[in-house]
Amino acid sequence: MASYEPLTQSSAVALAKRLRIFEEGAVLASEEIGHGKLNLVFRIFDEKSNRGIIIKQALPYAKVVGERWLLTLKRATIESNYLLRIAEYVPTLIPKIFYLDETLAIKIMEDFSHLQTYRKGLNEGKRYPSLSKHIGTYLAKTLFYTSDFGLEPLKKKLIMQSFSNPEQCKITEDLVFTHPFFDNETNKYEQELQDDVKKVWGDQSLKLEVAKLKRKFLTEADALLHGDFHTGSIFASETETKVIDPEFAFFGPMGFDIGQFIANLLLNMISKEDEQEHEYLYKHIEETWSVFSSTFTRLWQTASVEQYHNSQSYLDYVLKQTFEDAIGFAGCEIIRRTIGLVHVADLDEIQDNDRKISVKRQALTLGKLLIKERTEILEPRILRNYINETQYI
């Protein structure tokens, strides 16, 4: 096939056969398992052994709100480049890649369909005893080794060239940092929230802080980010964790991936009434940050290429700045997941409408406070005060 064409279940099977990925005599079947808005995802498997592979193909448009947004297929290349680059640092925490086709925007990966998205599992009340350790390690290693601390600057700037991702960054710039803070047609929210939303749009001191955070996202090329690090981009079981979908990868501020992760745990937390569930999620956030900072510190001390790495106070400064940024970015993510174009099931699927509205109000207040008071939130523990404070508003 010379030019781009979307796969069907049967052409996906044909591709797997042509590439001789399965043993001779395998009886191949396929299922479409993608629920994403931007890609086709098939699982092709041998009906006898049930062993399979995942075929992912980028679509040239996004299926959102009935419309089709044009998207660049280049993002499939970015995604592959990201996975190949970080395989060096966190090989067990991403799916193995077997095959790439840039023209067709196709990637064939290790089967991870026995896992479930972390978001779905959390919403079903599942437990993930290894996850925060895995994610803390993932974040520390991918961010350290692609920053100027872990990568010689000449090499870093060459690598950056293959991660220029303007179209995908533009989506985040608009949907995370801009549209939710203005009366924009892409925003989606319940009628009951109209007054709360207007307060967001009219809050000039909030918008000043969001503008600063947006500027960081636009200009600070700290390290290679996943770029869309929410709980739906993580597949997990009790023992395994696989990070997927790095189509938004680019060199950006280190706090961004961390902040999106924290935000999505906080969104899950406020969707739940059970205090024990809250406690469980606090522990996840605290352990993730603690593993992140201890792993980052160890790498800083043993693998730094930066001549200033002997300064403990410089390390402290970098970690503090990263956490502060993460909290600010988390605030933006919480607000955009509540009133922006792309919501989360955690909030939208709350059955009781009054509760849903009141939780979304809490989300807006929480988001605003995280953004405005991020310089005072020095460690994850302090987040507890913010959840408590915003609970009955």
Next chain:
Amino acid sequence: MASYEPLTQSSAVALAKRLRIFEEGAVLASEEIGHGKLNLVFRIFDEKSNRGIIIKQALPYAKVVGERWLLTLKRATIESNYLLRIAEYVPTLIPKIFYLDETLAIKIMEDFSHLQTYRKGLNEGKRYPSLSKHIGTYLAKTLFYTSDFGLEPLKKKLIMQSFSNPEQCKITEDLVFTHPFFDNETNKYEQELQDDVKKVWGDQSLKLEVAKLKRKFLTEADALLHGDFHTGSIFASETETKVIDPEFAFFGPMGFDIGQFIANLLLNMISKEDEQEHEYLYKHIEETWSVFSSTFTRLWQTASVEQYHNSQSYLDYVLKQTFEDAIGFAGCEIIRRTIGLVHVADLDEIQDNDRKISVKRQALTLGKLLIKERTEILEPRILRNYINETQYI
């Protein structure tokens, strides 16, 4: 010519003839006018009319301290790309480009040999009544129009691709932000300064702040910088100003160009005993910043593509941050020009040795204070206190 070869006076004349730049019958002569360490610069002129052109060719090495440092010829392409890009914004403040050859790393430009470098003119006590207005305008326009405020983010990221300049950035990272703060073999300073230099190397709170500034230089892709904006990169007369030599151009923090300019005026100032000369230079710094900030403000209000541009407090924040960074970068530049590899004539050519040493001591103290206290230096006027304070140490 198919491959790179350095020009001679006669091959430079031959090139001008081949390109038919001069009228038929012109009697061409040539002079080598380059005193730079990295390039050959010839003036080719018609002996009858004395009208000429400048031919600049990048060398694949730097002539420094007897050694030859390998340099990339790509910098000639970067330089041309920069001049072509900013010609749109400040056409009268750069030389016109007539011809480019990437393979030979050659650029043919408008003759500006009737002008003199601003550094040399200042050292000779010349006056430049138009210069600070020109430079303030130059900085405001080049920085605004290439930032996310003046350039649509999709377009900015595409343009950034052609300004990746790792090798030249590395020179600045080493020579401005690293080597002068460690016992590095590239450093050069008088024996009498040994104790002062050791104090710089041992000053941990200074080094923390320099590390933060270096990180900004490494990671903040704010706007397209000239990258080497000292008084030797500016040719001027009473009425004309031409900025040259943007071989270090890249997307970096807006304060960097401004800071290098301020630093080089301060270096000139402390080299002089006459209070009137000081006053003249203060005025230059103050007017440059005032023209910069009023021009930047006008562009922000009339030509911004950023949705948050309605916020006056955001503009205030950006200007304040830019000035703070500029002062920090100025401190680094002052220190490296005193004890690093590449000095300035302003200090090195002070005839009285005792005075030279005492001025260099002042430079070190001044540089340290600017770096450490940059958050408190809110406007150029305050620099007067720092010069006075450090005068008799």
